[in-house]
Amino acid sequence: MSVQVLDNHRAGQPPEAREEPWLTVGKYRFRSRILVGIEQYQSIPLIKQVLQASGADVFITTVDPDGMRSSLLLSDLAEEIPLEAYTWIGTTSFARSADSALRTVEILRRTCGIDVIKLDVRTPDNRPDNAQTIMVAEKLLADGLTVLPFILPDLADAQRLAELGCAAIRIMASPVASGRGIADPRPLQEIIEHSRVPVVIEGGLGTAHHASRAMELGAAAVLVNTALARAASPGLMAAAMRHAVTAGRLAYQSRPELCVA
């Protein structure tokens, strides 16, 4: 069944395809409003299914500077997936300190030529460390990199990162991998309304209606990861999330006058 869904998604041209990119940095155009993590899969066919069914156009790669995780070899992936069609960005999501994040970026830059960084500096309990993230962002920006930082919902921190020159800000909806959805929409909405750069909502988006709701709040995009990896069928859940993002975006554009609970 998931294969049919995939074929079908390719055949159709969802409305989001005609939208302008939500983010343009240098030569990169981010069109798909869904970003997917792929580091939790041990199977290349699954990664392929998730990338294709989600409609993602960004490929997120990483290294673990402390050598604690295994990952699939890019060369093996490249045999199955047209990686050149994707915008490559690097992530520091394994980093639990500013130093580890900086070392990750250095390796990604040197070995893969990566210059767009999905910046995560997390505490040992896997939550964004806003202060450390701002500090690392400043250094990376000074080095000429494009930075997409992940923080707890804090208006002042979000504005500071935008002022520093971050291309987009990623805001946590609820703890990573919790599946709790949007814990409180108000700070997210406040950040979105005041932000001069695109806002991505991520963390805890466990199922389709969480992603729709994030987009209804005015997010430019969402990032999903564990919801797909833990689904019995990651490909179906990826297709679900793709529809959910389109649904939420269209609902946002249709500006309903009803209250959105």
Next chain:
Amino acid sequence: MSVQVLDNHRAGQPPEAREEPWLTVGKYRFRSRILVGIEQYQSIPLIKQVLQASGADVFITTVDPDGMRSSLLLSDLAEEIPLEAYTWIGTTSFARSADSALRTVEILRRTCGIDVIKLDVRTPDNRPDNAQTIMVAEKLLADGLTVLPFILPDLADAQRLAELGCAAIRIMASPVASGRGIADPRPLQEIIEHSRVPVVIEGGLGTAHHASRAMELGAAAVLVNTALARAASPGLMAAAMRHAVTAGRLAYQSRPELCVA
């Protein structure tokens, strides 16, 4: 923009199109998992946009036996919309008493040959009257009609209506036109899990993520109405709802192991 969305939806073949009908009664096949009310529009182009963008395959018609409402003429609609492509059902949603509901059905049957009834018997404050609905359902079923009753979420009442022979049961998520979404998922989920007939969730589904959530609970379909009628662009919101329903259905099928808040 909404026109592009419509064209596009026609061009693509969303995954739900290949699913088996969720409801088959006699010669009728209900495939689309979204039902839309159209009695709130004063413009035929808007009705056309909503029907097409939603992907609905059911056309809901009614009369007001007490002559309190105006409505567009079917003959005018038929000039613009291929009404013969739709499954026609009648609704008693204007009825505020058992007697009014029965008279509505009689008129619909006599004048339009309608034999599938979206049965609503509501109290003066526009909430389903479960007891009266059960009483009218019994009479209509005895007359050989197909009945799709709308009730407050009550497991015993839902089971009673299924035992009587109703083809599907429609359960209220939150008050009609409130936009409050799913007030409490537990009774809905309980009814769905115990039901031997398809369960439709409706009432208060104000935006896309409400519809996704209803489908994630295992609903066979949703009915939306005011959310579209009150949107600045009903066509865009109809497209949003269509994607939302597909998203929720796919998420349900992918059976996520994460909790769904």
